[in-house]
Amino acid sequence: MIGKIFDLVLSIFTGEEADSIGDGDLLDIDGDGESDSVAIDTDGDGDIDTLAIDTDGDGEIDTLAMDTDGDGEIDTLAMDTDGDGGIDTLAMDTDGDGEIDTLAMDTDGDDEVDSII
Numbered sequence: 205m206i207g208k209i210f211d212l213v214l215s216i217f218t219g220e221e222a223d224s225i226g227d228g229d230l231l232d233i234d235g236d237g238e239s240d241s242v243a244i245d246t247d248g249d250g251d252i253d254t255l256a257i258d259t260d261g262d263g264e265i266d267t268l269a270m271d272t273d274g275d276g277e278i279d280t281l282a283m284d285t286d287g288d289g290g291i292d293t294l295a296m297d298t299d300g301d302g303e304i305d306t307l308a309m310d311t312d313g314d315d316e317v318d319s320i321i
Contacts, residue, residue, distance in 0.1 A: 280294060
């Protein structure tokens with residue numbers, strides 16, 4: 205699931221429509237006719253840095269896809285994988301090759317990272 209989300213977000217940021225996405229735009233990324241994400245320019249430079257996504261269709265944001273270093277590429281996913289409203293998984297491209305290299309997870313729900321892969 206994490207790989208599919210990462211690939212989907214990368215396709216949005218690097219696809220033909222990437223230049224037409226603006227701050228605050230609502231997007232239908234799964235093609236079901238309903239908006240399930242919002243594009244955000246977090247640093248005010250005119251480029252989209254974050255996508256806030258509802259990946260499970262429950263109407264609540266559960267994933268943030270972020271360009272944390274400003275190079276125009278998504279390098280971090282922050283996810284609520286257990287549905288409790290808190291971020292419990294981070295997936296990161298730490299070497300800039302477009303692939304997930306590191307996962308940090310809270311597997312027992314105590315809001316502390318207890319597993320790094």
